[in-house]
Amino acid sequence: xxxxxxxxxxxxxxxxxxxxxxxxxxxxxxxxxxxxxxxxxxxxxxxxxxxxxxxxxxxxxxxxxxxxxxxxxxxxxxxxxxxxxxxxxxxxxxxxxxxxxxxxxxxxxxxxxxxxxxxxxxxxxxxxxxxxxxxxxxxxxxxxxxxxxxxxxxxxxxxxxxxxxxxxxxxxxxxxxxxxxxxxxxxxxxxxxxxxxxxxxxxxxxxxxxxxxxxxxxxxxxxxxxxxxxxxxxxxxxxxxxxxxxxxxxxxxxxxxxxxxxxxxxxxxxxxxxxxxxxxxxxxxxxxxxxxxxxxxxxxxxxxxxxxxxxxxxxxxxxxxxxxxxxxxxxxxxxxxxxxxxxxxxxxxxxxxxxxx
Amino acid sequence: xxxxxxxxxxxxxxxxxxxxxxxxxxxxxxxxxxxxxxxxxxxxxxxxxxxxxxxxxxxxxxxxxxxxxxxxxxxxxxxxxxxxxxxxxxxxxxxxxxxxxxxxxxxxxxxxxxxxxxxxxxxxxxxxxxxxxxxxxxxxxxxxxxxxxxxxxxxxxxxxxxxxxxxxxxxxxxxxxxxxxxxxxxxxxxxxxxxxxxxxxxxxxxxxxxxxxxxxxxxxxxxxxxxxxxxxxxxxxxxxxxxxxxxxxxxxxxxxxxxxxxxxxxxxxxxxxxxxxx
Numbered sequence: 001x002x003x004x005x006x007x008x009x010x011x012x013x014x015x016x017x018x019x020x021x022x023x024x025x026x027x028x029x030x031x032x033x034x035x036x037x038x039x040x041x042x043x044x045x046x047x048x049x050x051x052x053x054x055x056x057x058x059x060x061x062x063x064x065x066x067x068x069x070x071x072x073x074x075x076x077x078x079x080x081x082x083x084x085x086x087x088x089x090x091x092x093x094x095x096x097x098x099x100x101x102x103x104x105x106x107x108x109x110x111x112x113x114x115x116x117x118x119x120x121x122x123x124x125x126x127x128x129x130x131x132x133x134x135x136x137x138x139x140x141x142x143x144x145x146x147x148x149x150x151x152x153x154x155x156x157x158x159x160x161x162x163x164x165x166x167x168x169x170x171x172x173x174x175x176x177x178x179x180x181x182x183x184x185x186x187x188x189x190x191x192x193x194x195x196x197x198x199x200x201x202x203x204x205x206x207x208x209x210x211x212x213x214x215x216x217x218x219x220x221x222x223x224x225x226x227x228x229x230x231x232x233x234x235x236x237x238x239x240x241x242x243x244x245x246x247x248x249x250x251x252x253x254x255x256x257x258x259x260x261x262x263x264x265x266x267x268x269x270x271x272x273x274x275x276x277x278x279x280x281x282x283x284x285x286x287x288x289x290x291x292x293x294x295x296x297x298x299x300x301x302x303x304x305x306x307x308x309x310x311x312x313x314x315x316x317x318x319x320x321x322x323x324x325x326x327x328x329x330x331x332x333x334x335x336x337x338x339x340x341x342x343x344x345x346x347x348x349x350x351x352x353x354x355x356x357x
Numbered sequence: 358x359x360x361x362x363x364x365x366x367x368x369x370x371x372x373x374x375x376x377x378x379x380x381x382x383x384x385x386x387x388x389x390x391x392x393x394x395x396x397x398x399x400x401x402x403x404x405x406x407x408x409x410x411x412x413x414x415x416x417x418x419x420x421x422x423x424x425x426x427x428x429x430x431x432x433x434x435x436x437x438x439x440x441x442x443x444x445x446x447x448x449x450x451x452x453x454x455x456x457x458x459x460x461x462x463x464x465x466x467x468x469x470x471x472x473x474x475x476x477x478x479x480x481x482x483x484x485x486x487x488x489x490x491x492x493x494x495x496x497x498x499x500x501x502x503x504x505x506x507x508x509x510x511x512x513x514x515x516x517x518x519x520x521x522x523x524x525x526x527x528x529x530x531x532x533x534x535x536x537x538x539x540x541x542x543x544x545x546x547x548x549x550x551x552x553x554x555x556x557x558x559x560x561x562x563x564x565x566x567x568x569x570x571x572x573x574x575x576x577x578x579x580x581x582x583x584x585x586x587x588x589x590x591x592x593x594x595x596x597x598x599x600x601x602x603x604x605x606x607x608x609x610x611x612x613x614x615x616x617x618x619x620x621x622x623x624x625x626x627x628x629x630x631x632x633x634x635x
Binding site for chain 2: 255256257259260261262263264265266267268274275278279352353354355
């Protein structure tokens with residue numbers, strides 16, 4: 001039963017924005033300030049860690065047969081002879097202008113690389129988390145509502161599998177069954193080879209780009225390729241989300257206000273979804289957010305098995321080649337993802353929990 | 358003679374433990390008309406379990422048996438879960454102990470009261486609204502429009518309990534079970550809350566079961582008192598005759614109550630060897 005949430009605002013002089021607008025503006029201002037500070041902190045940490053690890057970025061550029069003179073010249077050209085704080089300031093300046101440096105292993109600017117690799121990961125992770133939430137939450141709620149039943153046991157076994165099965169094994173078995181034998185899905189890669197490069201990237205996410213261009217057969221081909229790796233990722237987040245949902249729900253179902261609802265004669269379905277589930281949305285958002293952020297880092301295992309050109313494999317290759325510009329760039333993106341997801345959860349908390357307003 | 362509102366005969370509630378089933382209510386019998394019955398006893402004496410088994414709210418693995426558990430001719434133990442839902446709230450209701458925990462933290466007060474009403478009656482939006490405001494007014498909340506929009510964490514304990522009463526009485530049940538309705542409240546608001554319950558129960562001619570551990574309070578607000586200990590009724594008497602109670606447990610409880618102006622240095626402790634207690 002909805003009852004009007006807002007009482008009438010007090011009258012204000014004409015020409016002044018309402019108090020609610022003022023509050024929103026203040027909230028937004030503090031939001032942006034904290035966001036900038038967090039980013040600065042993130043840049044500082046990635047930068048200094050990048051500089052203290054015992055990898056010589058100069059050596060990886062000039063190779064180990066270079067003379068001392070060539071080495072020194074390269075070092076000066078890369079700006080590594082300057083004091084650390086000056087390097088940091090020029091690094092921050094470069095990042096702000098969108099210049100993340102050039103990757104040694106790909107030879108392209110890191111920003112350009114990230115614009116190619118991150119959308120691939122983003123697409124797969126988003127689909128994965130959608131699968132994980134759409135199945136994991138109802139499974140967790142069902143398991144808690146029927147605690148101790150065979151259904152609960154079955155769901156717990158699924159959860160346990162999600163914790164203990166290695167990702168690469170599940171990926172390979174999935175490919176062997178659904179691609180090689182049943183031919184229900186596409187194989188490794190984002191598209192069949194003859195569709196490759198036909199869609200001009202707009203967002204970099206093939207599903208969306210194909211829809212924008214109206215290329216439905218490319219869209220369905222991309223779906224057939226992404227569905228298996230996304231399901232494997234979805235299964236792992238499902239296992240985690242279902243497990244957490246179950247334990248949050250059990251906690252709520254033993255609360256007094258759930259008994260109150262039953263005393264009122266409320267049907268069990270409403271007891272479970274309105275009275276027990278609604279209060280757990282806030283902790284659940286934390287779990288889902290962290291799980292999503294984890295997927296957005298890119299899973300090296302899944303990306304390798306499915307030849308998926310994503311952030312995880314890009315970062316791993318960069319690390320192995322001592323490609324510090326690429327490593328710092330990718331780390332920055334991952335850090336930014338965590339910050340954004342945290343901020344979004346903060347906003348959602350306030351919407352969902354009246355106590356946090 | 359009309360049949361009583363509630364008949365309970367040989368009610369037993371048990372729970373499994375590592376060392377076999379433990380009975381927390383051991384063969385309780387009483388009848389209740391449209392009157393006010395007090396159940397008193399110490400913690401763990403089975404009084405809350407009695408209240409919950411009348412609503413069939415004891416969940417598995419707990420088990421309830423009785424020779425008779427009849428409410429207005431309905432055999433409670435025979436009812437399906439669906440049939441019970443039509444009884445709960447609408448005909449038998451229960452005020453719970455602590456409004457801090459027994460109100461849903463993410464629903465407004467108005468939404469929660471409305472839910473109690475619309476679960477049992479199909480009413481128009483405007484009518485529901487009016488009934489809520491009237492009910493909040495009846496529990497002496499002065500600005501019901503404002504309070505209906507508040508969340509439980511925004512109201513005080515005393516107001517929370519009045520909201521609880523409003524929620525439980527709005528479908529106009531015939532029997533109200535009040536399970537320690539004031540033990541979480543300040544002494545200063547206890548009397549206020551009980552006065553409201555008493556007033557509404559009397560005005561609507563409902564039956565009341567007041568569960569409490571406070572002998573003085575129960576004897577003030579009830580017509581009849583059951584004293585429970587370790588799952589059994591040890592004493593049943595009219596509220597006015599509590600002073601003449603016979604059972605050593607009741608005598609012990611009465612003796613342990615401090616009286617203003619008294620000169621005892623120490624209050625006596627219950628001597629449990631006097632009866633076949635735990």
